[in-house]
Amino acid sequence: MAQPKNVKPTESELEILQVLWSKESATVREVHEELAASKDVGYTTTLKLMQIMHDKGLVSRDDSSKTHIYKAIVSREKTQKHLLGKMINTLFAGSPAQLVMQALGNHKTSKDELNEIQNLLNTLKKQ
Amino acid sequence: MAQPKNVKPTESELEILQVLWSKESATVREVHEELAASKDVGYTTTLKLMQIMHDKGLVSRDDSSKTHIYKAIVSREKTQKHLLGKMINTLFAGSPAQLVMQALGNHKTSKDELNEIQNLLNTLKKQ
DNA sequence: CCATATTTACGATTTAATTCGTATAATAAA
DNA sequence: TTTATTATACGAATTAAATCGTAAATATGG
Structure with missing residues (x-):
């Protein structure tokens, strides 16, 4: 999926978007640290969610280096x-x-x- | 469940609550008519949802006659x-x-x- | 009374969201 | 170079929401 038409992030996706909006861009690790501060959640869960968000076109991903860098696409x-x-x-x-x-x-x-x-x-x- | 502590109705439950709030009290049939006007949904689906809402304590039910009468409990x-x-x-x-x-x-x-x-x-x- | 319609109950399926374990690859440290 | 760490990928399990079919009970009209 390329462009975001239906802006309908889920609850968890919103939490991640919050972090991305506040940071401009971030790695899974960075996002996860923030989430884990207020919530009990595993790293791979955050990873998976961000991958799904990428599939949906909610976020962009720079995977030119091993550690991928994400940005929010939806404003x-x-x-x-x-x-x-x-x-x-x-x-x-x-x-x-x-x-x-x-x-x-x-x-x-x-x-x-x-x-x-x-x-x-x-x-x-x-x- | 007796009293509503977590006021967290789902999307569909909110639609039903909207009708109940506007009517004060209503049967499944009445609620369903309203929903079906703007949405393609089966009668038993509405029924089931309202039963679940009753289990959760979101609505009250007067079942003294065959056709039950529902009211919103959460304001x-x-x-x-x-x-x-x-x-x-x-x-x-x-x-x-x-x-x-x-x-x-x-x-x-x-x-x-x-x-x-x-x-x-x-x-x-x-x- | 009998046939039809209406209602509830209940179980099952489907779909979506969330969660995480394990494997594998890449990097860093020793 | 070997070991440990850190990443991603992927599949699978779990949970919750929504949907509906079918059966049984109750009421209604003829």
């Missing part, structure tokens, strides 16, 4: 957009505003972040 | 809160604000809804 934003849209539909009756209310109401947000949101809100209101 | 809000929190962690690096920006930026929102969000924002800013 964080695209994935966010897709999964968020899905959640809005299946859990918030299609209303992004409801989701926003729930997110702001239940989670701590800093002044700076609130201001950022305010700016976006101002822009949207003008349209 | 919409609790489920939203749980899954949203999870998404914020696994996909938005723990930042609810990022999620909000993404949601507002990518999805149409009405003036009324924007005002609602503005009100909440005002409240939060004062704290």
Whole structure:
């Protein structure tokens, strides 16, 4: 598979993508270290998952040297957009505003972040 | 299982919960009709899923008459809160604000809804 | 009452996700 | 060069989700 059309990573794949997004590129070992820090999992499991992700076209792989180097192909934003849209539909009756209310109401947000949101809100209101 | 501790419905279970939340209570037949409207699925599949959900404690069942009547036990809000929190962690690096920006930026929102969000924002800013 | 329709129960299959053991190749260290 | 370490490849087992067929029980219409 070449290009990613269906951006639908599984739970475990998302964990790996998280690491790849934060690092730009990484080896299986590096990804695994991060995962193993918070989760009990074997090295070959991480390896296998990353191989599958490569087959699916979720990540690219440079295998010019023995230790392969992986990068995320699917972008964080695209994935966010897709999964968020899905959640809005299946859990918030299609209303992004409801989701926003729930997110702001239940989670701590800093002044700076609130201001950022305010700016976006101002822009949207003008349209 | 009696009380729902782990609020982690699967994809299909969420679809069924959506119907139950919107109706307050419903039979398998009623739920199935709704699902079948937008999806190709057999009656016994819906039945089986609802039985499993009952085993898991996601729904309650009144089986005093032949046709059983189901209600959601897990609340919409609790489920939203749980899954949203999870998404914020696994996909938005723990930042609810990022999620909000993404949601507002990518999805149409009405003036009324924007005002609602503005009100909440005002409240939060004062704290 | 009899035939038809509806419902639940239950088991089995299929598909996908996750996990890991073992073999083999490549590299590094001694 | 031999030994130990580190990688990948691959197959297989496990688990969970989703799907549906069939049988039995119950209700309904004629």
